[in-house]
Amino acid sequence: MSGHSTYIPKSGFEKWLDARLPIIRLGYDAMVDYPTPRNLNYWWTFGGILTVLLLTQIVTGVVLAMHYTAHVDHAFASVERIMRDVNYGWMIRYIHSNGASMFFIATYIHMFRGLYYGSYKAPREVIWLLGCILFFLLIATAFLGYVLPWGQMSFHGAAVITNVIGAVPVVGGSILTWLQGGFAIDNPTLSRFFALHYLMPFMIAGVVGLHIWALHVPGNNNPVGVLIPQDLQRRDTVPFHPYYTVKDGFAIIVFLIMFSVFVFFNPNALGHADNYIPANPLVTPAHIVPEWYLLPFYAMLRAVPDKFGGVIVMFASIAVIFALPWLDTSKVRSNRYRPVAKQFFWLFVVTTLVLGYCGGQLPDAPVIPGVETFTLFDGQLNSYLWLTRLFTLMYFAYFLVVLPLLGLKETPLPVPPTISAPVLSHAGGDGGDGGAYGGSTHGGVVKPGAGYAGRPAVAEPERRG
Amino acid sequence: MTDTPAGAGYAGDITGQQAIDAAKEPAEGETRRDFIHIAAGAAAVGGGVMLAWPFIAQMNPAADTLAQGTIDVDLTKVAPGQQLSLKFRGKPLFVRNRTPAEIARARADDDASLKDPQPDSARVVAGQEQWLIMIGTCTHLGCVPTHGGGDYGGWFCPCHGSHYDISGRIRKGPAPKNLEVPPVAFLSPTSARVGQA
Numbered sequence: 001m002s003g004h005s006t007y008i009p010k011s012g013f014e015k016w017l018d019a020r021l022p023i024i025r026l027g028y029d030a031m032v033d034y035p036t037p038r039n040l041n042y043w044w045t046f047g048g049i050l051t052v053l054l055l056t057q058i059v060t061g062v063v064l065a066m067h068y069t070a071h072v073d074h075a076f077a078s079v080e081r082i083m084r085d086v087n088y089g090w091m092i093r094y095i096h097s098n099g100a101s102m103f104f105i106a107t108y109i110h111m112f113r114g115l116y117y118g119s120y121k122a123p124r125e126v127i128w129l130l131g132c133i134l135f136f137l138l139i140a141t142a143f144l145g146y147v148l149p150w151g152q153m154s155f156h157g158a159a160v161i162t163n164v165i166g167a168v169p170v171v172g173g174s175i176l177t178w179l180q181g182g183f184a185i186d187n188p189t190l191s192r193f194f195a196l197h198y199l200m201p202f203m204i205a206g207v208v209g210l211h212i213w214a215l216h217v218p219g220n221n222n223p224v225g226v227l228i229p230q231d232l233q234r235r236d237t238v239p240f241h242p243y244y245t246v247k248d249g250f251a252i253i254v255f256l257i258m259f260s261v262f263v264f265f266n267p268n269a270l271g272h273a274d275n276y277i278p279a280n281p282l283v284t285p286a287h288i289v290p291e292w293y294l295l296p297f298y299a300m301l302r303a304v305p306d307k308f309g310g311v312i313v314m315f316a317s318i319a320v321i322f323a324l325p326w327l328d329t330s331k332v333r334s335n336r337y338r339p340v341a342k343q344f345f346w347l348f349v350v351t352t353l354v355l356g357y358c359g360g361q362l363p364d365a366p367v368i369p370g371v372e373t374f375t376l377f378d379g380q381l382n383s384y385l386w387l388t389r390l391f392t393l394m395y396f397a398y399f400l401v402v403l404p405l406l407g408l409k410e411t412p413l414p415v416p417p418t419i420s421a422p423v424l425s426h427a428g429g430d431g432g433d434g435g436a437y438g439g440s441t442h443g444g445v446v447k448p449g450a451g452y453a454g455r456p457a458v459a460e461p462e463r464r465g
Numbered sequence: 466m467t468d469t470p471a472g473a474g475y476a477g478d479i480t481g482q483q484a485i486d487a488a489k490e491p492a493e494g495e496t497r498r499d500f501i502h503i504a505a506g507a508a509a510v511g512g513g514v515m516l517a518w519p520f521i522a523q524m525n526p527a528a529d530t531l532a533q534g535t536i537d538v539d540l541t542k543v544a545p546g547q548q549l550s551l552k553f554r555g556k557p558l559f560v561r562n563r564t565p566a567e568i569a570r571a572r573a574d575d576d577a578s579l580k581d582p583q584p585d586s587a588r589v590v591a592g593q594e595q596w597l598i599m600i601g602t603c604t605h606l607g608c609v610p611t612h613g614g615g616d617y618g619g620w621f622c623p624c625h626g627s628h629y630d631i632s633g634r635i636r637k638g639p640a641p642k643n644l645e646v647p648p649v650a651f652l653s654p655t656s657a658r659v660g661q662a
Contacts, residue, residue, distance in 0.1 A: 163606040184555030284609040
């Protein structure tokens with residue numbers, strides 16, 4: 001990918017192929033000898049987990065497409081046939097439907113990890129931008145897929161979200177008709193949604209390739225957040241294989257166990273019962289909600305009294321994530337050395353969770369039942385409407401106020417010059433600068449003197465090459 | 466070609482140097498080559514747009530979708546105070562037989578502060594004021610409002626809390642417009658044609 005290639009073809013065939021299509025070299029440099037910071041913790045395993053999930057979704061999805069019928073008269077029945085008659089169809093469908101939820105769990109953790117450790121900062125902005133594009137494609141793919149079973153939530157969810165586009169002034173109506181292929185959600189809409197749902201995972205796979213390519217230019221960020229100087233590459237990095245293939249592999253297995261618990265013991269826990277009722281254009285379910293992973297954005301859409309304004313706010317909530325590398329003014333990457341930013345980070349995590357909860361509640365319902373309040377503008381103060389508005393404001397304030405100003409105001413803790421400095425300063429014995437680094441007592445750091453994978457943490461100087 | 470001396474060409478390629486010289490002809494103002502570049506570029510862009518057009522246009526409603534015409538509603542089925550829901554152009558159609566009290570309430574609200582001002586008389590056919598015929602999709606995000614809910618005795622959309630009055634006018638909530646009234650013509654006192662005035 002980048003940097004000096006260390007691949008040496010051994011067999012005659014490898015030499016022959018390497019001179020013609022250096023594909024083994026590509027794989028070797030990217031997945032075997034790729035220098036990886038030696039202090040990555042388990043929050044760094046979600047990229048590997050997501051790769052496995054993407055493959056899972058593609059494989060199960062291709063199989064489901066062999067049994068699914070994209071027609072309004074047959075879609076619901078064909079899904080029920082998959083569940084009842086197709087050999088192992090129930091399992092494959094439950095893997096696919098729960099896989100979408102797992103995909104979002106892993107994506108959100110992956111994004112929060114990037115946010116906490118400043119993985120979006122120079123020179124890694126393009127990795128972040130590609131990740132944002134992936135997030136957007138993931139939302140689109142999940143939404144399209146949810147329409148296909150043609151249940152009540154599928155139908156009316158599709159109606160609500162396509163009408164969002166209809167809110168665009170002047171051309172909105174024409175775009176809506178163009179998108180639906182008619183004047184309402186109907187058969188033309190279903191068949192095109194199926195075609196696009198099949199297409200988009202391959203677009204995601206393509207952008208994942210760019211995401212990893214961009215990652216391998218500067219190399220991984222790490223919990224300390226400092227770049228590894230070229231002359232310390234040998235001391236501060238380990239080859240990807242076997243160190244991180246094994247670590248990622250372990251995390252993948254643990255994640256798949258959690259995934260399996262959902263698939264085999266509670267496969268409908270994350271879904272909505274109304275989607276087992278066939279779509280009826282004449283009746284909207286009493287309480288229409290999107291899948292859990294879109295609830296924070298849905299909450300923000302509802303919080304704005306103006307229809308187009310709500311659409312703007314919802315799209316802005318995603319657009320602002322794209323701008324993050326240029327909104328955070330701090331030169332320190334890792335929140336481990338930013339005591340104030342760390343508190344705001346956790347407040348932001350809570351904000352997104354509260355918004356998600358609000359998105360699942362009726363807007364007019366009281367937050368604290370039985371407490372009488374006054375009407376503020378268009379709703380009771382004690383309502384999810386106003387709670388959502390408060391947290392929508394906090395969501396945007398984090399990006400637009402806190403991160404730009406905090407980088408200028410906050411005094412960060414001393415940042416170690418290298419990722420091994422906090423470890424070596426403890427193990428060195430003289431204790432000269434022991435404890436000078438705020439994060440050196442962090443649980444995630446390799447224990448002093450414990451060594452790493454058989455390499456002693458001390459006695460490093462002679463290893464420098 | 467990088468390690469071949471300029472002009473050496475391949476064996477027998479005696480015109481190689483001449484071709485290079487021709488290409489290096491000093492550019493004074495516009496040359497024929499500029500013209501070829503612009504013409505070729507314009508043809509490529511124009512061709513690309515023409516090629517893209519059918520692939521974009523195919524997503525618009527097909528002829529059979531557009532041909533969904535009108536429906537005739539048998540009004541004898543709907544008693545005063547009742548409402549019929551039909552499917553019309555893929556969407557629900559509400560046909561409500563309003564009681565005199567409901568009509569009076571709708572007219573009384575003509576002067577209320579309305580988000581999308583419209584008198585009740587503009588929403589029904591003169592002489593047939595009891596028949597309120599509307600497209601039953603919320604003008605917010607397209608859910609189907611239910612009758613009998615909300616603060617104004619009309620319709621209430623459960624999705625995002627839009628309240629409509631008994632004339633189908635938006636009174637409260639995020640919806641921007643009144644419920645849409647399609648063209649209606651009364652063929653007889655007991656039959657209405659919807660979709661064509």
